[in-house]
Amino acid sequence: MFLSRLLDPVKSAAREAGAELWHMYQSGDFQQQQKTDSSPVTSADLAANRIIIDRLSELTPTIPIISEESNLAPLSQRQDWPRYWLIDPMDGTQEFVARSGDFAVSIALVEHGWPALGVIYWPKEDVVYYASRGHGAFKQQRNLINRISVNNHQPGDRLKIAISRRQPLQPIVDLLQSQDEVEYIALGSCSLKSCLVAEGKADCYLRLGPTGEWDTGAVHVIVEEAGGKILDSEFFALSYNQRDTLANPDFMVMGQASIPWPQLIKARRTERSLSI
Missing domain, CATH: 3.30.540.10 (Fructose-1,6-Bisphosphatase, subunit A, domain 1)
Structure with missing residues (x-):
C-alpha cells in the first residue's frame, strides 16, 4: 500500500x-x-x-x-x-x-x-x-x-540488442559469442534503452563504461517486473549503497529468462568491476 x-x-x-x-x-x-x-x-x-x-x-x-x-x-x-x-x-x-x-x-x-x-x-x-x-x-x-513485458523470444529469432548512439559498436560486438542473426537498435539515454528491453522492443542492452546507481535504480525494478534481469558483466547481481562512490560496474539488461544468456554473451572481468 x-x-x-x-x-x-x-x-x-x-x-x-x-x-x-x-x-x-x-x-x-x-x-x-x-x-x-x-x-x-x-x-x-x-x-x-x-x-x-x-x-x-x-x-x-x-x-x-x-x-x-x-x-x-x-x-x-x-x-x-x-x-x-x-x-x-x-x-x-x-x-x-x-x-x-x-x-x-x-x-x-x-x-x-x-x-x-x-x-x-x-x-x-x-x-x-x-x-x-x-x-x-x-x-x-x-x-x-x-x-x-519482455519480448517472447523464440529459438531462431534474431537477437535484438539496444545500443548507444554515442559509443562505438565494436566493444559490444566483441562481447557476443556469435554474430549470427543480430539486430542493433540505437537509442540515447541509458534508462530508455533499458526500457526498450522491459517493453519487449529489444532483447538485451549491454552497457560498457561509467554509470552510477541512479542510472539503474528505477529501471531495475521496471525490468524485473517486466520479466527481465539486470546483472553485472560477470552475471552477478548489482548492489546499491554499498560503497563510498555509487559507480556501477559494466552491466547487462536481459529480457526473457529462458534465453541462455551465458551462451550468447561473454562474461568478463574488468578493472572497474574488480575495484567496486
Missing part, C-alpha cells in the same frame, strides 16, 4: 521535471559545463533536480534523497538508511546537448538495499514507464496505460 500511494505523486514529479527539461530544450535557454569527471551537466539538469527534490521532500519528508546532481553523503551516514530516493534528474545529458531528444527523468525508491519503485519519464514522447515491486511494469502514453 505504501508503494502504491507513492506512484501517482512520483509520476507527477517526474512529469513536472520533464516539462521543465523540455521547455529548456526547445528554447535552447540553458548553460553547459563539465563536472570533475568530464561528463556534461547543464542548467536544465539542475533545474529538474530542484523540482524533484522539492516534490519528494514534500511527499516524504523523512526519506533521504540521493541525486546525481547533489552532494553525496558519506557512506558512514547513509549505509544504514532503510529506504531512500535515488534520482537522476536528466539521464542522457549528452543527448539533450546533441538535440536528439533521447533523455529522461529517473526516480527510484530503494528499500533495504534493493529498488522497490521506479519511474522513468521521456519528455519527447510524453511516455512514463513505471513499476513497483510485486505489481508489474507499465507504460503510460498520455491516458493510455498498458502492462509491459
Whole structure:
C-alpha cells in the first residue's frame, strides 16, 4: 500500500521535471559545463533536480534523497538508511546537448538495499514507464496505460540488442559469442534503452563504461517486473549503497529468462568491476 500511494505523486514529479527539461530544450535557454569527471551537466539538469527534490521532500519528508546532481553523503551516514530516493534528474545529458531528444527523468525508491519503485519519464514522447515491486511494469502514453513485458523470444529469432548512439559498436560486438542473426537498435539515454528491453522492443542492452546507481535504480525494478534481469558483466547481481562512490560496474539488461544468456554473451572481468 505504501508503494502504491507513492506512484501517482512520483509520476507527477517526474512529469513536472520533464516539462521543465523540455521547455529548456526547445528554447535552447540553458548553460553547459563539465563536472570533475568530464561528463556534461547543464542548467536544465539542475533545474529538474530542484523540482524533484522539492516534490519528494514534500511527499516524504523523512526519506533521504540521493541525486546525481547533489552532494553525496558519506557512506558512514547513509549505509544504514532503510529506504531512500535515488534520482537522476536528466539521464542522457549528452543527448539533450546533441538535440536528439533521447533523455529522461529517473526516480527510484530503494528499500533495504534493493529498488522497490521506479519511474522513468521521456519528455519527447510524453511516455512514463513505471513499476513497483510485486505489481508489474507499465507504460503510460498520455491516458493510455498498458502492462509491459519482455519480448517472447523464440529459438531462431534474431537477437535484438539496444545500443548507444554515442559509443562505438565494436566493444559490444566483441562481447557476443556469435554474430549470427543480430539486430542493433540505437537509442540515447541509458534508462530508455533499458526500457526498450522491459517493453519487449529489444532483447538485451549491454552497457560498457561509467554509470552510477541512479542510472539503474528505477529501471531495475521496471525490468524485473517486466520479466527481465539486470546483472553485472560477470552475471552477478548489482548492489546499491554499498560503497563510498555509487559507480556501477559494466552491466547487462536481459529480457526473457529462458534465453541462455551465458551462451550468447561473454562474461568478463574488468578493472572497474574488480575495484567496486
